[in-house]
Amino acid sequence: MTTSTRSLAVLVPPAPLSALTALAVDKLAAIYPPSVRVRADDIFSLARLFAASLNTGTPAEQAQRWHHLLMAAGNFKRQGGSIRIGPLIQAPDVPPPRPFVPPGAGAGSVPLGPNSGHEYFLTVKGLRRLPTASVVLAALWPDDNLIADRRDLNAAIGLLLPTVSGIEDVADGLRAWFRHRRRVGIDTSDFDWLRRVARATLSQPGLGGVSLLSLERALFMLDKRTPQIAWPEYSIEIARQAELCPGCQVLRRTPHSLGCSQTVGGEASLW
Numbered sequence: 001m002t003t004s005t006r007s008l009a010v011l012v013p014p015a016p017l018s019a020l021t022a023l024a025v026d027k028l029a030a031i032y033p034p035s036v037r038v039r040a041d042d043i044f045s046l047a048r049l050f051a052a053s054l055n056t057g058t059p060a061e062q063a064q065r066w067h068h069l070l071m072a073a074g075n076f077k078r079q080g081g082s083i084r085i086g087p088l089i090q091a092p093d094v095p096p097p098r099p100f101v102p103p104g105a106g107a108g109s110v111p112l113g114p115n116s117g118h119e120y121f122l123t124v125k126g127l128r129r130l131p132t133a134s135v136v137l138a139a140l141w142p143d144d145n146l147i148a149d150r151r152d153l154n155a156a157i158g159l160l161l162p163t164v165s166g167i168e169d170v171a172d173g174l175r176a177w178f179r180h181r182r183r184v185g186i187d188t189s190d191f192d193w194l195r196r197v198a199r200a201t202l203s204q205p206g207l208g209g210v211s212l213l214s215l216e217r218a219l220f221m222l223d224k225r226t227p228q229i230a231w232p233e234y235s236i237e238i239a240r241q242a243e244l245c246p247g248c249q250v251l252r253r254t255p256h257s258l259g260c261s262q263t264v265g266g267e268a269s270l271w
Ligand SMILES: [Zn+2]
Pocket: 245, 246, 247, 248, 249, 250, 256, 257, 260, 261, 262, 263, 271
């Protein structure tokens, strides 16, 4: 007998991540791993080069730049060796049409747009995993999409768990959900769940100036800094990692600023 796996949206309804402040997001995004940052920046540049070619390039140039973009995305967070593309020229700031049919996708293909056609990436060899497919969407339409990987999902789920009722039952459901995902791979509904949470978060007062790119980097770092423990405990610990020192506003596990009153009285010098 099999029990159906509940979807992420049923287990943890999308809601704003109210534990995050703009300052905490900035500080966490600033410590995003440089090696990952360089790769992501390259992919964003390749997306703009591709977009420019749609306006001025030949079909062959368009197809080549699309191929470069997908190849770079395929390398993103790839384990064990990668394809080098070489230095990039300065990319012009040209947005892609909304929507467009990917070069080589064939007649009758569903156009790709900021809010549609994500299933396309699940058919592209090498892009069937969430980080690689989502990074193409984030690079093409950074105002509408964000990179989505296991760490980002962990962090968003952990920060939302205090808002759900019956946490032990939900934690059981989440364990089943992750087991299922490991077997069958991602579903675009998972990506849509994270996008809804991220957009709701940035619509909160005080977070209007935060980009989806920074928010993703902050979520990634929050999960990286939180031990991989059972969901209820993880949820408490990740919320602590999102707090800044009330005296000098530094991140957890960093030294207080000189003269911060929180360190007075023999307290450890790390926040
Ligand atoms: Zn302090």
